[in-house]
Amino acid sequence: MHRDQILEAIFQNIVDPLAICRIVDGANGKGKDLVYVRVNDAYEKINNMKRDDLIGKLYSSVWKDDLEDWRGVMIRVAETGSTGFGTEYGNDVKSGFFEAESCVAPGFYQLFIFSPIPDWVVLIFRDMSSWHKIALQLKKKERLLRKLTANLTLAEEKTRRAIATKLHDSIGYSMVSMLHSLRGLCETQAEAENKNKVFAAVEEMEKLLHETRSFTFDISPPILYEVGLSAAIEARCEHLQATHGIKCTFKSEGEESDIGEDKKILLYQMVHELLVNVIKHAEASCVLVIIRWGMKNIQIIVEDDGNGFILANTKKSNSGMGLFSIKERLRSVGGKVKIVSTPQKGTTVSLITPITSHD
Structure with a gap:
C-alpha cells in the first residue's frame, strides 16, 4: 500500500487525539527533529491549539519545554521501530509500539507512539480519565482494606491477650493453689487406696495445668509483651x-x-x-x-x-x-x-x- 494511503487510513479511522509527524533535520542542521504533518480535531482540543500553530512546525518549536524528551522517543521509534527502552517501561521493544501515561489537560491520557512507515511516527492519545479516577478510588479502597485487615488482627490479638491474661492470672493461679492442696492431701493419706486416688487427681491437675499454660502461650504469649x-x-x-x-x-x-x-x-x-x-x-x-x-x-x-x-x-x-x-x-x-x-x-x-x- 502507498505511504499516503497508509497514513490516510490511520487518520480517517482513529477518532482519538492523533498527530502524524515525520523526521526532518533540526534547526541550523543540529541533529534530528520532527515536523507536524497532520493533526485531527481531537488533538487540537486537548492541546488547546489550532492546526495553523502545528502543521509544518517543528516539534521542538511547539514544545520548547519537553522535559520528558518525547521528541527523542518519537525519533527513535520513527527511525528504528523501538523506543530504546526495556520492557520495564511498559512497551515491547520489538514491536515498534510504545505506550506511556501522560497527564494532558483537561484529563488523563495514555500516549501511544508507533511508526507505520520508516521515518514517520504516529501519536495517539486515549482518554483514560474515567479509568484513572476509578483506579485512584480502587487504590484508596485497597489501602483502607489493608488498614482494616491489620486493625482486625490487632483487635483479635487484644481479645486473645485478655483471655490469656484471665487464664494466667485467675484460673492459672487457682489451679496452682489446688495442685498444692492436692499434693498436701496426698501426703496425709495413710491408706494406699486413698493415697493412689488423690495421687491420680494430682496427676490430672498437673496435666490440666500444663495444657492451660500451653493454650495460654498459643493464643497470646506473655513473653511477647x-x-x-x-x-x-x-x-x-x-x-x-x-x-x-x-x-x-x-x-x-x-x-x-x-x-x-x-x-x-x-x-x-x-x-x-x-x-x-x-x-x-x-x-x-x-x-x-x-x-x-x-x-x-x-x-x-x-x-x-x-x-x-x-x-x-x-x-x-x-x-x-x-x-x-x-x-x-x-x-x-x-x-x-x-x-x-x-x-x-x-x-x-x-x-x-x-x-x-x-x-
Missing part, C-alpha cells in the same frame, strides 16, 4: 520443635529495636502463621527462622526443607490465602513479602518492614 519479639519468636520455635518434632533453629542478628506494640503483634502473628503453614502443608523436617534488626528495617526469614510449591498455584490453596493475607497486612505497615519456593526443595519467605511507623 514482657521480653520482646525475638524472645517470643524463639519460644514459638522451641514450642514447635517440642510439640511437632520438627527441628526449628532460631537466630537473631543485630540489636532489637522498639518497634511499637502494634507492629510487634503483626510480625509475631505472621511468623506464627508461616510456621503453622509449615506444619500443615510443608511436611518439613527442618525450619530456620532468622530475625535481622537493621538501622531502618527489620527482616524475618522463615525457611523450610519441605515440599515447596509452585507460586502460581498459591491462590488456589489454603496456604496461598494465608500468604496473601500476610502480604496485605504487611503492606499496611509499609512492608513487603518475598517468597521463593521450588517443589520438593522447600520454601523461603522473607518479611521486611521499616522500623519507623508508616503512614
